[in-house]
């Protein structure tokens with residue numbers, strides 16, 4: 601993946617997020633500057649799975665001009681290899697294996713983060729996938745299942761295979777999203793791996809991104825919830841490295857982002873229905889409202905049920921030209937422990 605990373609600055613990658621990073625979301629991020637590289641939501645792989653049509657659209661109809669890596673989750677080796685070959689028939693820039701999802705239903709089936717309990721099995725899967733995949737093969741992991749002390753053993757396995765990038769969400773599966781990240785594990789991987797290592801977890805503003813890079817020497821940053829909250833984050837980081845004006849978004853900028861998100865995701869659904877769409881917007885808003893008007897917008901949004909109530913709440917707190925805070929509040933229940941990244 602070295603060839604996809606700009607040679608003068610760290611790479612910026614949009615984190616794969618189920619039910620978030622679909623085609624309209626990727627297009628919207630690109631309008632705000634966007635990442636250098638996209639990764640799809642995961643394709644769920646089982647013995648009889650096919651390619652999810654909606655997720656496939658983020659590859660086949662992707663007109664952002666940026667590379668898209670297709671992510672898979674599963675544990676059935678034959679099915680993973682078959683799916684990787686099917687995906688490679690489309691214009692993917694690589695295939696990624698998810699070794700980090702903490703959802704109990706996924707881990708119980710020994711997929712995603714659950715696989716980290718079985719390094720030998722990971723070894724087998726990586727060997728088979730490396731043989732099956734013609735192009736770039738990347739891995740996204742956490743630093744262990746229950747304890748970061750598991751990470752050196754996992755790194756030994758990763759080192760054995762010719763992978764083109766390793767992205768590390770710097771928490772264990774058990775940590776879920778509740779703890780600060782462990783940059784020292786990412787730094788260890790940077791030392792150990794021949795391929796680029798991308799640091800992920802809790803980057804919420806330029807300062808936390810720079811701190812993560814300073815502690816790890818990673819080749820890039822992957823941004824997830826921080827990008828939902830502030831789509832300006834990619835261009836702010838780029839401006840920091842390349843010179844140029846750093847955007848300081850105002851309340852009204854946020855209002856137009858929320859409207860654009862509403863419109864883009866609504867237009868994507870052939871059977872658009874307002875009520876479920878407002879519910880979908882409320883899931884994005886969990887990240888977006890963090891810290892706005894001292895929690896008042898979050899409080900209002902939780903209670904809205906109609907489009908009118910939704911936008912009225914947004915307007916009441918965002919129809920102004922004051923700059924928005926770059927960081928969430930330090931006691932944020934969404935971005936737990938981000939302030940430790942300094």
Ligand SMILES: Cc1cc2nc3c(=O)[nH]c(=O)nc-3n(C[C@H](O)[C@H](O)[C@H](O)COP(=O)(O)O)c2cc1C
Nearest residue numbers: 615616617618641642698769801802803823824825
């Ligand atoms: C709603 C949501 C969905 C996610 N779906 C995926 C996924 O499909 N594949 C994956 O590897 N990680 C997934 N993740 C994890 C993110 O890619 C990322 O590793 C994590 O959110 C930490 O980064 P952040 O602090 O920048 O958000 C998801 C996270 C969230 C919040």
